[in-house]
Amino acid sequence: MNTPITRLFGLVVLLFAVLVFATSWWTEFGAQRLRDNPLNRRQLLEDAKVKRGRILADDGSVLARSVKAQGDTYTRIYPSNIFSHEVGYSFTTLGRAGLEESRNPALTGQGGEVDTLIDQLSGRKKAGDDVVTNLDPAAQKVALQQLAGRKGSVVAMEPSTGKVRVMASVPGFDQNQVPKHFKQLNRDTDAPLLNRSTQAGYPPGSTFKVVTATAALDSGKFNQDSTLNGDSGVEISGVPLANDGGEDFGPINMTDALTHSVNTYWAQIGEKLGKATMAKYMNLYGFDRKPPLDYPNAQKRASGEYSKRGRLLPPTSNQVDVGRMAIGQDKLAVTPLQMAEVAATIANGGVRVKPRLTSKIVDPDGRTTQRINPQDVTRVMKKSTAVQLAQMMSKVVQEGTGTAAALQGIDVAGKTGTAEIDVANNITQPWFIAFAPAKNPRIAIAATVERSQGGFGGTVAAPIAKAVMEQLLQGGSQQ
Amino acid sequence: MSARNRELFGLIPAALLLTGGFAAVFIQQQNVLSDVSLTYGAIFLGLCLAAHIFLRFTLPDADPYLFPLVALLACFGLVVIYRIDDTLAREQAQWFVVGLIAFAAVILFLRDYRVLERYRYTIAFIGLGLLVLPRLPGIGAQVNGAYLGIKIGPVTFQPAELAKICLVIFVASYLRDTRQVLVLGARRFMGLTIPPLKHFGPLLVIWGASMLMLVLIRDLGSSLMFFGGFLAMLYVATNRVSFVLVGLILFALGAWFLGSHIGHVHDRVETWLDPFRTTLYNKPGGSYQIAQSLFAQADGGLIGTGFGQALLSLPNGTPILPAAHTDLIYAVITNELGLAGACGVLLVYLLFTERGFKIATLARDSFSSLLATGLTAVLALQVFVIVGGVTKVIPLTGVTLPFVSYGGSSIVANFILLALLLQISDRARRDRAA
Secondary structure (H helix, E strand, O other), rough: OHHHHHHOOOOOHHHHHHHHHHHHHHHHHHHHHHHHOOOHHHHHHHHOOOOOEEEEOOOOEEEEEEEEOOOOOEEEOOOOOOHHHHHEEEEEEOEEHHHHHHOOHHOOOOOOHHHHHHHHOOOOOOOOOEEEEEHHHHHHHHHHHHHOOEEEEEEEOOOOEEEEEEEEOOOOOOOOHHHHHHHHHHOOOOOOOOOHHHHEEEOOOHHHHHHHHHHHOOEEEEOOOOOEEEEOEEEEEEEEEEHHHHHHOOOEEEEHHHHHHHHHHHHHHHHHHHHHHHHHHHHHHHHOOOOOOOHHHHOOOOOOOEOOOOOEEEOOOOOOHHHHOOOOOOEEEEHHHHHHHHHHHOOOEEEOOEOOOOOEEEEEOOOOEEEOOOOOEEEEEOOOHHHHHHHHHHHHHHHHHHHHEEOEEOOOEEEEEEEEEOOOOEEEEEEEEEEEOOOOOOOOEEEEEEEEOOHHHHHHHHHEEEEHHHHHHHHHHOO | OOOHHHHHHHHHHHHHHHHHHHHHHHOOOOOOOOOOOHHHHHHHHHHHHHHHHHHHHHHHOOOOOOOHHHHHHHHHHHHHHHHHOOOHHHHHHHHHHHHHHHHHHHHHHOOOOOHHHHHHHHHHHHHHHHHHHHHHOOOOEOOEEEEEEEHHHHEEEEEEEEHHHHHHHHHHHHHHHHHHHHHOEEEEEEOOEEOOOHHHHHHHHHHHHHHHHHHHHHHHHHHHHHHHHHHHHHHHHHOOOHHHHHHHHHHHHHHHHHHOHHHHHHHHHHHHHOOHHHHHHOOOOOHHHHHHHHHHHHHHOOOOOOOOOOOOEOOOOOOOOOOOOOHHHHHHHHHHHHHHHHHHHHHHHHHHHHHHHHHHHHHOHHHHHHHHHHHHHHHHHHHHHHHHHOOOOOOOOOOOOOOOOOHHHHHHHHHHHHHHHHHHHHHHHHHHHH
């Protein structure tokens, strides 16, 4: 009877091998899919047991902290709601948004393996690290005051470091109310949960002419003195194009064409450059993909041309009218963050720096565990091109459409934009992008207002940008 | 070195595991655990030593590895249960005492286990009776649609655990008598060996009993365990794969038929095939348990989250892992000790199986050999049924992980199983030496 017994043992070994295989499948190879399963709330429940780190503003004020709740869990309190979109929220029942999501590993203390092991052995409870942001509450308050309840966004960042100082989006929301009123907030037609700075796609209007000017100058095909016909009625893609108010400028050079925002001039430049050159510079600026901000991907949107069905089109697509795209019309939909990056890149001598909300991670004992250092993304244009653009944009504020942004004693370089949303009802999207001081920029900004009743970039958006820049550049000394 | 000295050394890993495990859990949960419960760990170790000394006097020649392996499993189970709930661990330690008393009683009072052959029909009848008990009104208890337990006053008891031993004894003695005729009287038909109808009858009876179990206790896992154990013994008795194949086909047909006609069994199969379907997940007694089992294992990874780290309950105190201390104890082990720990546990069972089959090959008479085979196979199958259920290899059913899961009847029954195996081993090895 011994042979069958041996074979029987072989069968048992085989059966156990199946068990080992199944266990390794669930613990290793198929584990990620199980962890991502929406029914799996283990991670959220685990996280609720950890005292999350705080989120702090640049001046040390607390934007989010944890307090004891039911059992051995914690819940989130948001003492200030001026940064509701940047900070986001974190609740076991709803999940996370904003920095609460993108900095979750640090906030839950998943940083160092060694620390975790020591904590385990010593029986100490795991605690999260604090996240210190670059956000400036005083300037954010100015931005919110300036928007004065109008839907819109202001994004301000340091050109050389990429530090995001202001990222205001109106309307905001009270994060403490999210668990109770989530459905309401979600259904609200004003979309308070939408971060307009990173998620809204607006037509950029004439602010986009700065991108076209970059392509024109940096490609070497044109210079500041290149003269073209600036009259209204020039045919672009077979359809006549008008300047604002039907004005005729006659033969005009590039500097003047930017100062007075001459549509026909820039549309012709766009056509002459062609889609490939435009696409190249748009790409260098970061269009056509999500910006590299330390913010959840789900809450970021790529800027660029969008088809009627809402699909992102490459600028080289045959559905694109390159002349009208060059003046910020056509099917362009851009985020305020992207336009702030355009201004910051020129301000930084043509080098695009990664925008970042976070400054550093600090552990519960007060030691800085991680510094988020400036990171160059790419050189967009030659330094000389950036200098020429800065000169041209200074003139816009000195004597062109952007005079309302002029600051006492500080040279501001900027560009206005007024996109037509609804011609019949005179609804517009006013824009202003700028940086200051023009010679040695310390701040770059983009401001826009949604569905303005006949407002212009120069009259509606420029004053907002001016006030925020004033606060950021002079606020400390004046207060 | 003598067999018993080897056994003594074999107890060292169990002692280390118990001490280390208790210390880890204790450090982890100092705030909620009292050090009184630590003394239960010490008592537990003392009991292992006492059992070892008892074996020195009663069964000096028995296999030296089986008892240390069981002690290792039991210590491991106690640590994990202690980690889940220290009151349960205390109860488990008490059940361990009862189990050891049963173990000692079997060895002392059943000096020659071969007398069991004489009572084979009585034993078979008791076995079947035990299986039917949970369906009796008043004492039967239904858990998740399966009738596995009985409840008399405060005591719940799973008769199937004892029934499996009774049925193995019966089949072993029955096959000892008929194995010759089953093979010699067989005719070959279309390449298959068909046993004579006269002797085929009892086989059909056992098949029928398994099917009846499926109908009565509505538990696919236990049926598989019983019938699988029977087929293993049949194969060893006759050395005919064809018998096993016929048996398997019969079982599969029956299981398929009943599975599609009995609501409860059908539900179990459905939840097994698609545990993440929201409707099944949210249904009471639906796929929540198996889904949570898999989620818990996914968090374990290669080396686990560490003793005492597994998330077992929601903030309001309701458990997230239903039946963590019984059905899902393997998921808790995988979560806290990872793939490595789970494989370790499986390896111990595999070593136990190896020793069990070794005893079967050493036994001088075919009843002893068949009995050892049956007892070992049933235990190995039980491990396969519950671990396979927890890891979604087969539909999840409520049998215990032998020696590890919390549960009095399981501990007592498995200690009786161990006592029988050691008795067979002692006789076989003494006969060989003589």
